[in-house]
Amino acid sequence: MAKIDRVEDLPEWFGLEKYRGCESFGAVEWLEQLDRRFWLLTGHPDFSAAKPDTEVDDWPRFQLDLWRAMTSQAAPSVRENPVASEGADDMRRALASPEGRPVKAVTVATLAMQRYRDGIAARDGGCCPRRLRRWEVIGDQLPAFDAYMDVAGMPISLDYYDPSRPHSAVIQVDMAATDAVLVAAFASWLKEQRMLETIDAASKRERLAYAKWHGYGLLPYLDLLIWAMETGNQIPHHVMAQAVGYCKGGDSFRKTVPKLADELMSSLAELEALAAIEAASEKLGA
Template sequence: MPYPVGAAPQQGFAVGQAMKKLEFGVSDIPASFQLERYAGCANWGAPEWWRALSLRYPFEAWSYLTPEELAEDEDNPDLLEIVRGNVLGFMERPLPVVEGELRPFPADTLSKPIRDLTGADYYEGLFNLHSGWYDKPSTLALRAIHRAGMMDFEAIQPEQEGERAFAELSNTPAWRIHREADAPAEKFGIEVNLGATDEFLVKEFKRWLKRIRKDAGIPQIPKEFDASHFADWHEDRLLPYLDLTMWARSHGGAFNLSALGYVLFPDEALRDAKMREVEPRIRRTIAPKARAIISLEVISTLNRQVWVKA
């Protein structure tokens, strides 16, 4: 049974001494993983894909923490075991059973794609300045304060250093700062000057949208996911890829491409001539597609698609 429904990864884990990243091979594939168990994905529709991805979402996020960081979480000292246990559970039952009517996180996330910024958004920024996850931007912010002459920092000399810090802060999008701190980056704030025509603003927004989707790796969201999308996800083995990579990260490493090729595409990988084609496919196509379908944007679209029609 997955971690309690409605749970979401939180910031503030204690940062431990990271060990050297391990490389896993075919012999390290957990016994719980059997590719045949994912065959049923071929018959899934939006409700099944939504449930499978929603329940995996928090564990995908947690798995990017090192095992040491997971083990040192002050709020939940059993977090490492919980993550590892749930990932094995996903392998044994790719479509977990959910008891009751509760909707898993992030069911209601991004229900309103556009909203006004509030004072809470600025408060969050002040809070993050005191978080160890944001060491670099908070240091730049302090240097930028010195540039403005608002505070005297004897250690920051000369004045040009503050100028450079301010320039770096100004040229770094907020979403990138959050991602560098391993925080979810589903918010993309913009400032709008209403002293322009509606036509010009809409045109500029479309340009921004095209650029930000490319820069941030955000997939183009269709009006509705259909059978053709789900067939592609199954044929590309995206769900078993997610489960294997989550398992590897939660154990402090990653599977090499050769191992993933053999286990995900056994018929192709067993032929040497095809092996050279499988590995680039995993790196260039399957990995980014898998990251896309586990994103808040895709899960939220599936959520609306499933529950609006319910």
């Protein structure tokens, strides 16, 4: 492992001029670029929750070698053009569709897929038998009274059994109520649900402050981080801060940028929801 003591010792492919343009990124553009890095990072043992299907000696070492082999093939295109847009317009259209929004209708297909996911998760021990019984009760025209009472009060939620994708609540909306009443009622319901659930502090933010991410040097930081993990090199915070153009120094950088990157690379769900809202708003304003 080599320690990088000077910006001049960073790899030849790196240069801040390649990141011009991201100061004007909206949520959709940030989502596209972070998604490119997300898939480069998630196979690494420090980020991946994957477990081997069979017993493998020294699994972390095996996974690291596999990750490095895959990254060496996929990373060069990102390093060559780190802000290339290969599908932002398609992503924007998909996010603007009803299916891509954080608030949307529950369809028959939605519930059918939930029943299917519950069945798969149950076989892997990730779904309790009681959750499966609710589908039996729903599908039975004359369920046994005790079976009905056992699950009748269970809220319906859409669960993906994926740590990076939080569950979605299913609610009823009385369309006879006025908009003002519905907004107030939803705010009250949401406050109650947030209090009942243990949520990450990042999820409590109303909006991700992506306007600051360019100044943080978020994308160049992630690209150098991936390179350092791939090669086994170590880049001290003060060198990293200088390299990515973070002006407040290494100590401030250490407290800000790595934490933000870890939160985003653990889940892009919050940014995706924000991008969907912005894409829908753009569509309405077009």
